[in-house]
Amino acid sequence: MRNEPLEGWKAIAAHLRVSVRTAQYLEKKQELPIFRCGGEGGQVSAWPADLEAWQAAGRKWSLPPPGPEGPAQAKAVARTESANPGSSIPPQGLPRRRRAAGWLAALAAGGALLALTVWLASGKTGRTPAGFDVAGSDLVTFDQHGKELWRYAFEQPLFIAGYKNETAQPRMVWFANLDGSGHTDTLFIYMPADWQARGKAVYCFSDTGRLKWRFVPGRRVSDKTHSFEPVFFASDVLILPRTRLGGPWVVISSIHEADYPGQIAVLSPGGRLLSEYWHSGHVPHLLAADIDGDGVPEVLAAGVNNGYQRATLIALDPRRVYGTSRQPEGDFRQLQGMDVGAEKAVILFPKTCVSEGIEEYNRVVSLRQVGDTLEAYVMEAASERHHAQPYLIYLFDRGLKLLGVTHSDQFVSWHKSLEAEGKLTHAFDESEMLPLHKLLRLVR
Numbered sequence: 001m002r003n004e005p006l007e008g009w010k011a012i013a014a015h016l017r018v019s020v021r022t023a024q025y026l027e028k029k030q031e032l033p034i035f036r037c038g039g040e041g042g043q044v045s046a047w048p049a050d051l052e053a054w055q056a057a058g059r060k061w062s063l064p065p066p067g068p069e070g071p072a073q074a075k076a077v078a079r080t081e082s083a084n085p086g087s088s089i090p091p092q093g094l095p096r097r098r099r100a101a102g103w104l105a106a107l108a109a110g111g112a113l114l115a116l117t118v119w120l121a122s123g124k125t126g127r128t129p130a131g132f133d134v135a136g137s138d139l140v141t142f143d144q145h146g147k148e149l150w151r152y153a154f155e156q157p158l159f160i161a162g163y164k165n166e167t168a169q170p171r172m173v174w175f176a177n178l179d180g181s182g183h184t185d186t187l188f189i190y191m192p193a194d195w196q197a198r199g200k201a202v203y204c205f206s207d208t209g210r211l212k213w214r215f216v217p218g219r220r221v222s223d224k225t226h227s228f229e230p231v232f233f234a235s236d237v238l239i240l241p242r243t244r245l246g247g248p249w250v251v252i253s254s255i256h257e258a259d260y261p262g263q264i265a266v267l268s269p270g271g272r273l274l275s276e277y278w279h280s281g282h283v284p285h286l287l288a289a290d291i292d293g294d295g296v297p298e299v300l301a302a303g304v305n306n307g308y309q310r311a312t313l314i315a316l317d318p319r320r321v322y323g324t325s326r327q328p329e330g331d332f333r334q335l336q337g338m339d340v341g342a343e344k345a346v347i348l349f350p351k352t353c354v355s356e357g358i359e360e361y362n363r364v365v366s367l368r369q370v371g372d373t374l375e376a377y378v379m380e381a382a383s384e385r386h387h388a389q390p391y392l393i394y395l396f397d398r399g400l401k402l403l404g405v406t407h408s409d410q411f412v413s414w415h416k417s418l419e420a421e422g423k424l425t426h427a428f429d430e431s432e433m434l435p436l437h438k439l440l441r442l443v444r
Contacts, residue, residue: 012046016055031210047155127207128184129175134163139188141209150209156192163191176239178248178269183207187250189234190214199231202252204271213271217254221261221278224332231257235284238299240318245296249274249318253301255282260306260333264299266321277316277341278324280333281306287367289374291315291345291400298344302364302376307331308348309361310440311378315345315400326442345400346442350435354390354415355380358423365391372398380411390414392436400444405436 006012012034013023026032033050130144137158140151163172174187186205192198202215218232238251250267262284264277283303290297298315305312307327314325323341327334355362359381366377374396381390389410395403415428 006046006048006051007044009044012044012051015046015048015051031206031208033211049155129186129207132173132186132188134158134160139205141186141205149207150205152205152209152211154190154192156194156198159191159193159195162195171236174237174239178204178239178250180242180248185212187237187239189237195233196257197231199257200233200235200254202234202237215252215265215267215271215273217252217265218256218261218263222336223261223280223334224336226259228256228259228261232263233257235282236286238286238288240288240297240299243296245294246319247296251286251299251318253284253286255284261335262303264301264316264321266299266318275321277321278335278338279303279305279314280325280327280331280335281312282363283312283314285364285367287369287374289315289369289398291398293398300367300374302367304361304363305348306361307333310351311349311362311364311376313345313347313349313364313367313376313400314343315444317342317344343443345444347400348440348442349376349378349394350438350440352380352392352411352432352436353424353426354411354418358418373403374398374400388414388417394436402437402439405433407433 006015009020009023012032013020016023016026018026023032027034031054032046033054034044034046127143127149129141129149131142131146133140133142137154137156138151139154139158141149143149172189172191175184176187177183178185184207186207188203188205190201190203199216199218201217204212204214206212215234216230216232217234218230220230221228232254233256234252234254236253238253240247240249240251242248248269250269250271252265252267254263254265256262260281262279262282264279264283265273266275267273279301281304283301285302287300287302288297289300291300292298296318299318299321300313300315302311302313304310305325305327320342323339324335325343326340326346349362349364351362361382362378362380363382363384364376365379365384366375368375368377376394376396377391378394379386379389379391381388389408390413391408391411393406393408395405397403412428415424418424419427
């Protein structure tokens with residue numbers, strides 16, 4: 001059995017021994033397991049094992065003989081498919097006119113059965129995904145009662161530890177009605193066992209477990225001195241609802257596997273890449289907040305700006321996502337070949353004595369919304385998962401006006417530890433918090 005995917009409709013159709021038109025029909029009407037790189041309109045692919053499992057599960061039809069189709073044969077296939085949408089190619093020689101009434105009755109019965117099937121698969125019967133698990137190479141979803149709904153087998157084993165430790169890892173699965181159809185899709189960050197070499201992609205599944213699309217983040221980008229090739233790691237997903245001014249959108253943040261370029265990608269519900277924004281640093285954490293009250297929530301992305309070596313928070317209008325971040329004058333990290341981005345806000349957080357004198361930079365490690373307050377957790381260490389957890393909490397109103405800054409007990413404890421080690425020459429004092437209220441705002 002081949003281990004390589006089949007690329008394009010022609011290869012998929014040849015593997016199934018059907019016409020391209022038939023393969024496309026089967027994908028649309030009978031859930032043929034194909035995926036699209038980049039979403040709607042992108043290159044289609046399929047794994048041979050998926051196609052053969054689909055056939056073995058009882059998805060059988062009368063096959064035409066293999067080989068190229070001439071114009072006359074193609075027209076005949078098109079006519080038979082149109083006359084009988086319940087199967088790809090019906091038995092030859094049926095008296096179409098004399099048996100038209102029979103076909104209409106069959107179509108009506110088939111339509112009623114299809115409607116019942118769709119209704120049963122909807123959330124009305126409690127089949128809405130509410131939880132997941134991973135085992136080996138399988139993703140398994142469950143309803144609210146813990147009953148298995150469907151499972152999907154990936155070609156490669158999954159990195160199980162990446163999904164099990166929820167306190168140390170970011171969220172990996174989202175359940176949402178993306179297109180307003182009433183059906184719940186599953187968005188899943190695919191993290192294979194060799195993810196450091198393969199990267200992390202985002203897969204979208206229907207409520208029956210059919211793969212609808214796959215998004216592989218990143219592409220080749222360059223700064224003034226280097227070029228950065230994929231691999232990229234998808235790090236967070238944000239789903240923005242439909243509003244009177246636009247949407248819905250799927251927003252995906254990703255980071256380069258070895259260096260600083262980060263991508264914010266805006267996709268359609270069908271997985272088509274609509275726009276992208278690039279950042280000279282990692283901004284993996286996403287949150288939606290309508291900061292200007294126009295009814296369209298902005299995309300808040302947070303992390304670190306490598307050029308400024310400071311934690312950062314940026315706000316993007318999902319309708320105007322493009323370009324790249326502004327870097328300090330002359331900074332070699334300024335990404336090339338892109339316009340300057342149209343951020344609605346860019347905030348740089350001040351550094352404490354710890355991140356100024358000992359660590360290379362600080363970084364935002366979490367964004368939260370509590371009522372009307374936005375909270376940015378800033379780790380005063382280069383590592384996002386520093387063992388001592390020395391973080392500060394910045395509180396903002398919905399318009400990103402700073403309300404206050406508090407420190408964690410862990411920050412004070414670490415400060416004392418550094419004093420004892422002789423790395424800091426002063427004791428912690430609450431007055432150190434006062435300069436932290438002076439944020440640097442590059443935009444707004």
